[in-house]
Amino acid sequence: MNKIQQFHALHTSKEPLFLGNAWDLLSAVALEKAGFKAIGTTSWGIANTLGFADGELIDFDQHISIIRTIAEHVQVPVSADIEAGYGEDAATIVEHVLRTADVGVAGINIEDSLKQQKGLREVRAHSDLLSKIRAALDVHGFKEFFINARTDTFLQMETPLSETIERAKAYVDSGADGIFVPGLKSDEEIREVVFHIHAPLNVLSLPGLTNVRQLQQLGVKRFSFGNAFSDKIIVALQKNAEQLINLQDTSDLYENFAKIP
Incomplete structure (x- = not known):
């Protein structure tokens, strides 16, 4: 079983995937030695170490170089946070996803936030992008590469639940393997999202949302702590x-x- 297959399997095991978020090789090795079964990069943490704020302000080549270094030096699967894909058009984003897959990671986080302005990419447009990413990965030999589709509804909307479910369903139908909803916090809303989507749900650690065992009871399959x-x-x-x-x-x-x- 290769790392891509291992990473996929971690999302369907009995235990939730508790993902350790790293920002450089030193942190990645420390997380691996501590016993984390997989590592996810944090774009915020990477940008911070280079003197930038989060939000695709660093050069993609610089970003992918750090991701490559991590992936080449740890034995556990790595998922790369590439924000919204570091591009304004689908062709560029797809190219960046393929370049990310080529450095040896097992999956990506890709979000629906706009970077040049506040707001979210229109559902149909983002679904179309995910379909193109999935197709390109499959053609280039990355059939089980894990696409964790992040939606920022809870970070940008006042009443986001119904929009979250709509987007999550559309993203899964378009080839996403998992759904990531940072900001999702209440037990009731977590259960509601889990009920409506047929894919592993990833939530982000927040004050008051910290216990893996409690989240497991709500149906959460992946838990990460970001930056x-x-x-x-x-x-x-x-x-x-x-x-x-x-x-x-x-x-x-x-x-x-x-x-x-």
């Missing part, structure tokens, strides 16, 4: 750097030195 882990590490890095300056002493750096293998 939360990278943000926590950055805060810890800053605090430790400030402590070095304030104390004018480096002794704290060696507290756990003897425990390092």
Whole structure:
């Protein structure tokens, strides 16, 4: 079983897929060593380490280079967050998806948010894009490559549930393997989405939405924490750097030195 097949199987196993989100090779290796069965890149975290905000502001070649480095150096499957595809037209986005598949990842997240303006791509247009992505992947030997279709309805709309379900159904019909709804939080709405879609549901960790076992009972098949882990590490890095300056002493750096293998 190759990594693409392994990744697919993780979405249909009894246990939910708890995905570890990495932003560079160091974080990816740490997550793998900790026991995560798969890794997803975080576009926010990658952009942040390069001095940019999220939102396709970095060059795609630079982005894919980091994804390649991660995929080549871990043994577990990797899913790549490529935001909305880093392109304004379908041909460019499809090309970028194929380039992403070529670096050895097992799947992608691709979202329906517009990047040049606020709003979501029209349902039919995004469904057509997903169909073209699926067809191109199949033709190029990536038949089981996992397309996790992210919809940003809960991030951009006041009453998003019915629109979410409509989009999710259309995206699955167009070739998506899973649906990702960041911002979806209430138990009732999670159950409603699970009931109406015939594909694994991915939700994003939020304050008050943190427990894998509870989400499993609601029917969630995939759980990820996005940029939360990278943000926590950055805060810890800053605090430790400030402590070095304030104390004018480096002794704290060696507290756990003897425990390092």
